[in-house]
Amino acid sequence: MSGENHITEVGGTGVPIPGDDIDTDQILPARFMKEVTFDNMADYLFYDARRDDDGEFNDHPLNRFEGASIAVINSNFGCGSSREHAPQAMMRWGVDGIVGESYAEIFRDNCKSLGIPAVTTDHETVVELQEWIEANPDGEIDIDVENEEVTYGETTIDVDIDHAMKEALVEGIWDTTSLMYSNKSKVEATVDGLPYVEGDD
Amino acid sequence: MSNGTLYDKVWDKHKVTELPNGQDQLFIGLHLVHEVTSPQAFGMLRERDLDVAYPDQTFATTDHIAPTEEKKRQRPLKDDQAEEMLTALETNTSDNGITFFGFESGKQGITHVVAPELGLSQPGMTVACGDSHTATHGAFGSIGVGIGTSQIRDVLATGCIAADKQKVRRINVEGELGEGVYAKDIILKIIQDLGVDGGVGHVYEYGGEAIEALDMEGRLAVCNMSIEGGARAGYINPDETTYDYLKGREYVPEGDEFEERKEYWESIKSDEDAEYDDVVTVDADGIDPLVTWGINPGQVIEISDTVPEPDDFEARTDREAAEQALEHMDIEPGQSMLGYDVDVAFLGTCTNGRVSDFEEAAKILEGNQVDEDVRALAVPGSESVRAECEARGLDEVFINAGFQWRRAGCSMCLAMNDDALEGDEVCASSSNRNFIGRQGSKDGRTVLMSPAMVAAAAVEGEVTDAREYLDDEPAGSASGVGEAAD
DSSP states (O other): OOTTOOOOEEEEEEEEEOOSSOBHHHHSOGGGGOSSSSTTGGGGTTTTTTBOTTSOBOSOHHHHSTTOOEEEEOTTBTBSOOOTHHHHHHHHHTOOEEEESOBOHHHHHHHHHHTOOEEEOOHHHHHHHHHHHHHOTTOEEEEETTTTEEEETTEEEEOBOOHHHHHHHHTTOOOHHHHHHTTHHHHHHHHHTOTTOSOOO | OOBSSHHHHHHHHHEEEEOTTSOEEEEOSEEEEOTTTSHHHHHHHHHHTOOOSOGGGEEEEOOSSOOOSGGGGSSSOSSHHHHHHHHHHHHHHHHTTOEEEOGGGSOOBOHHHHHHHHTOOOTTOEEEESSGGGGGGGGGSOEEEEOOHHHHHHHHHHSEEEEOOOEEEEEEEESOOOTTOOHHHHHHHHHHHHOTTTTTTEEEEEESHHHHTSOHHHHHHHHHTTGGGTOSEEEEOOOHHHHHHHTTOTTSOOHHHHHHHHHHHHHTSOOTTOBOSEEEEEEOTTOOOEEEOSSSTTSEEETTSBOOOGGGOSSHHHHHHHHHHHHHHTOOTTOBSTTOBOSEEEEEHHHHOSHHHHHHHHHHHTTOOOOTTOEEEEEOSBHHHHHHHHHTTHHHHHHHHTOEEOOSSOGGGTTSSSOOOOTTOEEEESSSOOOTTTTSOTTOEEEEOOHHHHHHHHHHTBOOOGGGGSTTOOTTOOOOHHHHHO
8 A cells, every 4th residue: 555666567377357347246245345444355256256056166267267466357347336345355366467358447446546557458359368368377477567568478469558547556656645645735725716615514 | 528518617626736647636525435435444544644634524324234124223233244334434433523424313324315315415516435326416416426445545534536537428318208207217228328338438417308307316316327327427417406406405505605605506507518528319208117137237128128139239248248147137038027027126225215216106006015925125215215205104105015114224235234135036126236146145136127117016026017007097907018108
């Protein structure tokens, strides 16, 4: 949570999480949000999808690619509820970066808050990468945030990253509280221009 | 780029500065807090030894974990985790001078029901809450955004969020709604037309005659589900309907001050010649009630239509989603949703848990009985809604019909309390999400619909066209759905 960290590059083995419109209720079912810290969230990641009817682990990719650092997802990932519990769970499970077709906005914002680069590329490229991971479970994937590239095996692909996310990660200014805290007097000036804000108690 | 819209004006008024990362620092005029997404944020503040910057702009209530059975609201709550969350919220709010609407206040309820009815949500505000349905408050002509917990920390500590300005899409909803068709049907129609990710990168400005004709509770329902269409915020320009609603509410100024405030409200409306990034028209004239058939809110049809074939969809992603939906819902393409068996009927939520929602449902239930195989829950969106319904005798209608009449909370919308689906139960639900597992059982099935449709489904034990129960139509007599609409 420190604002000092510059995140220019993340890497490791991959885990494909295929499917479009995967919502945050699937990523982190609501019944596991009844905790006042995020500490245990990794245990609940994709809780239902990862288990069969007897509660045993099934062949969900998260079970098959234990230890992975780079999640590869499809389109509109993280839609639905705003719960930061979802990317928190992914981060605490081990995900350091995400490559995918597209993200729901609140999810992407939450990733930025946590310093998780979430980059995008087209459908075909994502599917190729997902297939490559299936064939190369121990293969390294590298997300170069600064140069907007992803490298796996012999392949390097160009990816896109939201401008604000890139700036925040590369410059190490993704802790927005620190960033905004120093602008107190400007906030006061803004407040002065708002007719509805004035110690009405 | 948009120009002269309400969004542009409210944004500009609240913009503090541009941040080094290119985002804008935006002041948040109303911060709503609940027990589930805030304790971690208060924890982060403590770690950094920071105070809450604007406690007077911050209001809290408990909704997600709130038990809805009267006997289960005794403290300490039986559910240890729920008790811990509630206690944390009580401590965090009292330590920081934040107003908290708890069980004893008579004002507890779902944040997005409570803030409007108390007059906390007003035009021209920025509203944030650690809940994606914060778009609801846009019904007053404000910018309401759902935020994650780290952003809650930002708002608590600085009164601001770091945000990117979005594009503005104007959605003109034209036409007139028939009897038994509601705001819920409008927003489901919009999502059907534009898709569940159609709004990504945009805020939605809803307008047109069908929107202008809605009362405030209807407008709240429309804006509420903006996020289901992928839009982080949605709003409606304020008008006399808005001002009439606000007048006399607890946190709304009175007399001359009201008139002064109204000048501000008028000033932030979209200009006649405002420029939008995009303008679309949705034809709502004479639409039938809509129901979902799948596992996201975009998988939705008018009740007179049949479940589509996966091949009917152009996009690969939609075809795959349809296949998955058909399997989960155990339904075939070409089938009508009419007659789809229902085990549970759930009325309430931040979408449809307001007085008019219960009124409309009660019209259907009056003199009818819930099917003996159906478990039926009526959960007011707030304790004020409950009190108002009870003052009008609506609780009696629900109880006599066989509904359980509960206390306020999010309840079975996301099953963080004891209210949950079991096994592969089918729920006719006035909520907003039909995601797999959303209502507490991974095999559970949700059919989203308006409150009137939920009431009709409860009575018949299957998905039913509620219009058969309205007006002079004797129950069960309407053969053609189209006819019943006339």
